[in-house]
Amino acid sequence: MGLKHVLVLPYPAQGHVNPLMHLSQKLVQHGCKVTFVNTEFNHKRVVNAMNGKVSLDGSKVELVSVPDGLGPEEDRNDHAGLILSMERTMPSDLERLIRDINSMDGGSNGITSIICDTYMAWGLEVAQKLGIKGAIIIPSSAAILALEDNIPKLIEDGIMDSDGLPIKKGKFQLTPNMPNVNIADMPWSCFEDDFSKKTIYHYLAKTIKWSHLSDWWLSNTTQELEPGALSLCPKILPIGPIKESPEFRSLGQFWREDHSCLTWLDQQPPCSVIYVAFGSSTMFDTNQFKELALGLELTNRPFLWVVRDEDSNNSNGNTNHHKYPDEFQCTKGKIVKWAPQQMVLKHPAIACFISHCGWNSTMDGVSNGVPFLCWPYFADQVIDKTYICEVWKVGLGFDEDERGIISRWEIKKKVVELLGDEDIKGRSKKMKDMVMNNIAKDGNSTHNFNKFMKWLSE
Template structure:
């Protein structure tokens, strides 16, 4: 028998691939062989973004990228979460089972999968593992607060906050426990995903993940006790092993990106004064309509500060008719615009002053771990809850207010940038939080200790 062999399965979206890829790297460093299973569609993107001739076999032979179908056709929209979830359930469980059987029968079984680590959103994989006699763990790609929320659906129904399809029954706020923040009922993560039909599909899919996830021996999370004490005490099974950060020596491309990272942004940052640059990035899914895009461009210009702005090729929903039409009066001379940035390295750069963010959990953890204050612009799903933590619980950022047309105006952007960068208390809290969070991944830190316990279990 060779190395212990872990199969890692992320939900097919960039924000899920990132944390599971980070975990895979750590497992390889600890002497495991890892087979990382993307969807066919995303596998192609990842391999092309690496620009690696071999493409699918990295870090020696101990991290292998393979793929299975997600059930959608090549032209179908993967951001349409309702049809993606239905297609996944039709296709992926049997495809995963076949993949594992194939791997286990190779070389006389010397390369057998010994454990599965799956995304909590694909926790049906634990059932597949159980059927094949393979132990399993679940990795949470969002905050621990989201897991606490999903596992408390019965309580929310009982208290009349939502019905049995997840639709809100009243306005106002709810609180899961005394140690958790008060959150707007309007911000239930699934209730801002697509139309009512998609919301219902998403909600019922989440309820199933609770049942499947109960098969996990371990729940791993990119968080720390200081950041989410309330959620972790409500759900003590969760093992915090965050923050997930690249080694400070790594300036190489991040494996698992869907787009090629533009490293020219680092040379540009080197030429900017310390704490001067506004970093603007909205993750892998957010899209902008033309009028909001215009206000953002003119707002950045109005700040009269240097900015680094990530504008994905598809962030206008691929309409072609807007195709990021920058307004005529936008000069952009103080800024640099890239299609995709090496975000962890960018946020670590001393030139960065603040982060205008969609508040996805990976971005939230990366910003907090680098002591960067936030301007919060959540788009959908768990990002609204993450904003509550950033602004109301940790107090390391500010939100934007929309005008009567539902637009964040250029003047609002200028005003909030000035307010944030003039607030010494927020800056002080951000630095303090960075130190507190980073202590967890020191040699004798809590997250390091938790991760080592998990490694022992994998080796059993």
């Protein structure tokens, strides 16, 4: 059989594009050609961050796009509006794209399989219609997919209603060796209005049904990290940690990475730097931003802080641009707009990671043995924090004051506490070795990935 040609379809958010791009790089290393499908809106950002290129020299990853159905002025941060628009318009556009590719060169280099982000699992219906094999990859923890796969049981047990809104208060546990979940922290509960909560809940319930059109559920996790979720959902195949390849560095980034921070890290003592990054979606109000800035300064340690500039994530002109407080000197810190995170966390100067606990960041930190200070923002991040602090015990959380703010004093206190805790540091290092063993030549994740590649080739 000729070259395997895989179409990869991420949900249009940076935290989804990244892991699917890293998977694409892995596929290329195993002899595949990849067509990577962003929405037009995100495709422009990625190409812009790469100085106008649509593929890297010699890369077998080609970037293409389909419209998301929204107008240029509409807000892509309105996830309810975005998913309704995508579901309405994208399947037919994706089908057209595949038919066009498959008609080129007499079909000799056509798409042979599709790998969809779980949250784009409608792509499996398109694959089925065209007689192409399909798989999904989970960009969040296996626990989140297990939770969504058990939606009918949660309704039956009276935990929530058929719109995903809570009936009870308190916590529940899907299985004894999974973390407790607060009913108020369901991934769809973070949205402010009931319309968004219900729309996103119903969409997630549908994505699970679509996901069952495939027997291949790939996940950026490992057996040791999530044994409970993996036993509850045996269909999930752990292939993590999925690491980026240096030669593909910037492919898929929405913002241009600032590599000057690596040179700056070279000048810092080992295990001295606080790395602060909150992903691509977190927004701070002015007071919280001020406390964070002054808290970092109060630690009297070097820090590397990623602050997105005038959040271009907002297509409707909203900004995440904050004025640094007058008393903020930043004498020991470096601030960048976007960082090459896996390279940063691998650096010996890093002491700890103040994180929003998105799953990519969680896996990046864990697989580099870096202890966490957890500051979740929304969706699945609260459950990831529970894993970090309560299950794996490789991090600490922050406590809000009576105003609902994490104060500068709390930031300083927790940094001191974390960096003085030899047990947490020891567990972090041990967990790194355990997790990284999975991608060694005879590791569990390597074995699983090879099994998947065999299926792709059949």
